[in-house]
Amino acid sequence: MTDDVILQVKDLKAYFKLDEGLLKAVDGVSFDLRKGETLGIVGESGSGKSVTNLAIMRLIPSPPGHIAGGEVVFMGDDILKMSDDGIRKIRGNKISMIFQDPMTCLNPFLKISTQMIETIVLHQGLDKKAAKEKAVEMLKLAGIPAPEKRIDQYPHQFSGGMRQRVMIAMALSCEPEILIADEPTTALDVTIQAQILELINELSERLGTAVILITHSLGVVAGMCDSICVMYAGRIVERGTADEIFSDPRHPYTQGLIKSVPRLDKVSTQRLYSIPGQPPNVINLPDCCPFFPRCERAMDVCKTKYPKVAELGDKRTVACWLYGEGK
Amino acid sequence: MAENKNENLLEVSGLKMHFPYHTGSLWTKKKGFIYAVDGVDLAIKKGETLGLVGESGCGKSTTLRAVAQLYRPTAGSVKLKGQELTTATDHEIMRARKDMQIVFQDPYASLNPRMTTRDIISEPMRIFTRAKILSLSRTEIDERVEQLMERVGLSRFFKNRYPHEFSGGQRQRIGIARALALKPDLVLCDEPVSALDVSIQAQILNLFKDLQEEFGLTYMFIAHDLAVIQYISNRIAVMYLGVIVELSDSAELYKKPLHPYTQALLSAAPIPDPAVERKRQRIILTGDVPSPDKARTGCYFYDRCSKRMDKCAQSVPKLKDAGSGHQVACFLYGD
Numbered sequence: 080m081t082d083d084v085i086l087q088v089k090d091l092k093a094y095f096k097l098d099e100g101l102l103k104a105v106d107g108v109s110f111d112l113r114k115g116e117t118l119g120i121v122g123e124s125g126s127g128k129s130v131t132n133l134a135i136m137r138l139i140p141s142p143p144g145h146i147a148g149g150e151v152v153f154m155g156d157d158i159l160k161m162s163d164d165g166i167r168k169i170r171g172n173k174i175s176m177i178f179q180d181p182m183t184c185l186n187p188f189l190k191i192s193t194q195m196i197e198t199i200v201l202h203q204g205l206d207k208k209a210a211k212e213k214a215v216e217m218l219k220l221a222g223i224p225a226p227e228k229r230i231d232q233y234p235h236q237f238s239g240g241m242r243q244r245v246m247i248a249m250a251l252s253c254e255p256e257i258l259i260a261d262e263p264t265t266a267l268d269v270t271i272q273a274q275i276l277e278l279i280n281e282l283s284e285r286l287g288t289a290v291i292l293i294t295h296s297l298g299v300v301a302g303m304c305d306s307i308c309v310m311y312a313g314r315i316v317e318r319g320t321a322d323e324i325f326s327d328p329r330h331p332y333t334q335g336l337i338k339s340v341p342r343l344d345k346v347s348t349q350r351l352y353s354i355p356g357q358p359p360n361v362i363n364l365p366d367c368c369p370f371f372p373r374c375e376r377a378m379d380v381c382k383t384k385y386p387k388v389a390e391l392g393d394k395r396t397v398a399c400w401l402y403g404e405g406k
Numbered sequence: 407m408a409e410n411k412n413e414n415l416l417e418v419s420g421l422k423m424h425f426p427y428h429t430g431s432l433w434t435k436k437k438g439f440i441y442a443v444d445g446v447d448l449a450i451k452k453g454e455t456l457g458l459v460g461e462s463g464c465g466k467s468t469t470l471r472a473v474a475q476l477y478r479p480t481a482g483s484v485k486l487k488g489q490e491l492t493t494a495t496d497h498e499i500m501r502a503r504k505d506m507q508i509v510f511q512d513p514y515a516s517l518n519p520r521m522t523t524r525d526i527i528s529e530p531m532r533i534f535t536r537a538k539i540l541s542l543s544r545t546e547i548d549e550r551v552e553q554l555m556e557r558v559g560l561s562r563f564f565k566n567r568y569p570h571e572f573s574g575g576q577r578q579r580i581g582i583a584r585a586l587a588l589k590p591d592l593v594l595c596d597e598p599v600s601a602l603d604v605s606i607q608a609q610i611l612n613l614f615k616d617l618q619e620e621f622g623l624t625y626m627f628i629a630h631d632l633a634v635i636q637y638i639s640n641r642i643a644v645m646y647l648g649v650i651v652e653l654s655d656s657a658e659l660y661k662k663p664l665h666p667y668t669q670a671l672l673s674a675a676p677i678p679d680p681a682v683e684r685k686r687q688r689i690i691l692t693g694d695v696p697s698p699d700k701a702r703t704g705c706y707f708y709d710r711c712s713k714r715m716d717k718c719a720q721s722v723p724k725l726k727d728a729g730s731g732h733q734v735a736c737f738l739y740g741d
Contacts, residue, residue: 123603124574238694268461268630270691273674277690295604298633298676302683321680339608340678341637343660350615351637353608357573 085256085289086112086135086174091149093127093134096142100363104130106313107149112257117283117290119304119321121297121336123358127313128293132259136174137166154256172202175250179262181242185234191218192230195249202253213252221248222278240271247278254286261293276303297340301325306394309333312359312369314385319395329397331374368400376401414449415592415624416473421446421482423465423472427699441698442468444648446482447725452591455618455625457639457656459632459671463695465648466628470594473626474508475499486592501539507585511597513577517569523580524565527551530587540588554583558613575606582613586621595627599634611638632675636660644668647698647706650725654732664734666711705737713738 093105105127112118120128133139135151137158151158153174158166178184186194195214199205205213211230218226221244234242243263250258260279264272280303283290292303300307300321307324309317309332317330328334338352356373368374371381380400389402423443430436443465450456458466472479475491484491486502494502507530510516517526531547534540542550552562558579569577578598585593595614599607611634617623629635635642635656642659644652644667652665663669670689677683691710704719705711711718717737725735 123605240694268695269632269674270461270670271694272676273688273690274692276676277688296676297604297678301678301680302676325679326681336604337678339605341608341611341633342677342679343633343636343672343675344677344679344682351608351612353612354605355609357575358603358605 083114084111085114085154087150087152088131088135089150089152091131091134091151092147093130093139093144094147095144097362102362103313103364104144104361105134108310108313108315109149110308110315110318112289112291114256115283115287115289116306117280117292117304119300119307120291120293120310121295121300121307122310123295125312125358125361126310127361128310129261131310132176132261132291132293136170136176136259137161138170168202171198171255172253173255174257174259175253175255176259176261177243177246177250177263179265181239181246181266182234184246185242187234190231190233191237191245195230195245195252198249199252214248217248217252218245220251220282221245222274223248239267240274243267243271243275244278247275247282251282251286251288255288257289257291258283259291259293262295263292264299265294265296272299279303297337309336312361312364314369314398315396316370316399317397319391323395329391329402330370330399331376331401332370335373335375368398413452415452415487416448416450416626417483417485418449418469418473419447419483421469421472421484422480423468423477424480438699439701441648441701443472443479444698444702446645446648446650448643448650448653450592450624450626452624453618453622454640455627455638457635457642458626458628458645459630459635459642460645461630461671461695463647463698464645465698466645467596468648469645470508470596470626470628474503474506474594476508500537504534504539504588505590506592506594507588507590508594508596509578509581509585509598512601513574513581514569514601516581517577519569522566522568523555523560523572524548524551526569526580527554527565527583527587530584534588550587551583554586557617558583558586559609573606574602575610578602578606578610579613582610582617586617589621590623592624592626595625597628597630600629600631607634614638632672644671647695649706649735650733651707651736652732652734653725654734655730658730658732662732664728664732664739665707665736666713666738667707670710705735 089109091105091108095102095104108131122128134146146159196207196210199210199213215226215230223229223244264275294300304321306320308315311332317333328337335354339354341351354373359369366385367383368381368386371377378400386398386400388396388398390396421443422445424439424441427438427440428435446469460466471477473484479492486506491502528547528551531542535542555562560579599610627638639656642656643650646667652668663672670691673689693710702722705723708714708718723735723737725733726740728734728739
């Protein structure tokens with residue numbers, strides 16, 4: 080482990096007890112995040128990418144959910160073992176989050192100023208006046224025109240892209256070590272998406288913030304991320320740098336996923352590849368490879384045991400029986 | 407019916423859809439219009455796919471709904487197989503809908519949760535039989551439901567299940583089966599793959615292509631994802647604030663986008679390849695899409711355009727041919 084690792088997630092498990100059975104939303108996820116790095120977590124809906132990050136922030140609703148095991152080491156301390164007060168000092172301060180839908184994350188009854196000042200006063204101990212100045216400065220950084228006026232407006236007076244800018248300004252106002260962005264551009268149009276991604280990139284670089292970017296869009300991770308985790312049915316099936324994942328995908332799921340996205344730069348009339356079948360139901364999932372019913376290269380062993388995670392090199396792992404000693 | 411390959415199945419000209427709105431209190435009431443669609447001309451040939459692409463609020467869904475006569479257009483004409491729909495009676499429109507069906511975006515909201523799959527898929531056939539437009543017996547309808555289900559990739563044994571028992575992709579298959587139940591010529595697809603996961607999206611796109619080949623369907627296909635539109639369409643219309651700004655052959659549009667908006671849109675779309683992404687020059691548009699509640703005096707893209715000229719603010723550019731059927735509404739081209 081090198082010194083610049085600021086967040087280390089080890090074998091994290093988050094389960095939900097439902098009437099239908101035990102839902103293993105996240106089942107043994109491990110990764111680490113270095114200072115200033117942008118890590119992408121890609122996966123389809125239900126793959127556990129959002130729950131992973133809610134677990135890191137200890138935001139899993141309990142009941143029905145609980146964290147069934149693992150460690151989340153942030154700057155030397157295990158977040159999962161902290162007191163409620165301890166985590167509150169980190170949440171929104173050292174680690175902050177932005178979500179998919181900026182309208183539901185902003186309180187529609189409160190002015191932007193009230194919402195931003197609250198965070199800054201709470202975490203940075205500034206007085207209200209200084210906090211407001213700081214808030215205006217952050218809005219300006221986030222590219223909001225006339226921030227002195229806009230700060231006293233209500234969320235509904237902002238457009239979708241502008242609201243996401245407000246969220247980013249708010250999330251970065253305490254200069255966090257880590258910014259978790261959960262599908263930050265999914266609700267936005269392409270041209271606005273480009274603006275927001277550019278903004279996250281620029282600000283995280285300037286403030287030295289590490290970013291965990293959760294998305295289902297392969298295009299977005301390709302442009303933004305240094306390294307990528309691909310999730311399927313609650314586990315990370317493949318990890319590597321962005322270049323490795325896209326130029327040399329190893330897991331059959333990653334390979335299929337990359338092939339099944341139509342590409343703008345390669346106009347082809349050929350039939351698009353598609354992964355057959357449906358994503359699995361993660362309730363009461365047996366201990367086999369969850370991808371095997373859809374996998375073209377499934378073997379007998381895939382049906383009986385979950386593959387060992389094979390290390391293919393520095394920070395490069397794949398969970399598939401085709402690789403490593405399980406071969 | 408004389409059907410020739412080059413015949414236009416659908417012709418839309420000067421289509422306008424304005425929605426009235428009221429603001430202010432009872433005493434200071436003001437009336438205005440949202441100019442959602444403001445003069446759209448397009449034609450779709452039999453067997454082709456026309457893609458409509460644009461950002462939210464640009465009027466692509468409204469165009470589709472006005473074509474389907476779910477909204478009665480404010481002005482303009484919509485001709486399906488030569489028949490004018492905007493002035494047609496309700497009964498005539500119903501007959502026309504036999505040839506024109508819709509697949510909706512949200513497979514969760516567009517299927518009635520209290521109906522079984524069989525009821526959902528057979529409903530159009532039952533309605534048209536009751537209206538004496540079709541004459542199908544109950545067994546014929548049942549057989550057709552089973553055929554349709556198998557064709558779209560659902561097992562016939564699922565026919566007594568309810569929508570909540572299916573995943574998003576399977577629900578979209580039910581929606582497609584329902585749209586095909588009446589053997590339409592034209593299928594209007596309103597973002598049918600936007601709510602689906604990547605691996606399922608590819609399956610559904612392929613299904614659309616296969617069905618087109620098999621049944622000779624014509625699609626008007628809406629998506630906001632440019633790569634999806636490129637894959638599925640023969641020709642593409644790019645919309646911005648209620649008008650078509652560029653209309654061209656699909657491959658041509660991606661190779662040589664003419665309108666500054668199309669160029670920005672294409673450069674903003676992420677490409678799933680880090681090596682390509684690093685080399686790309688992005689045109690980042692500043693600002694948001696303006697509100698469509700003002701009547702047009704100049705080009706609507708004026709505020710965000712990097713190549714704007716004085717005359718762009720004064721008059722509205724018209725869609726003009728810039729060579730080989732590539733149409734563009736911009737003063738940079740032509741006179």
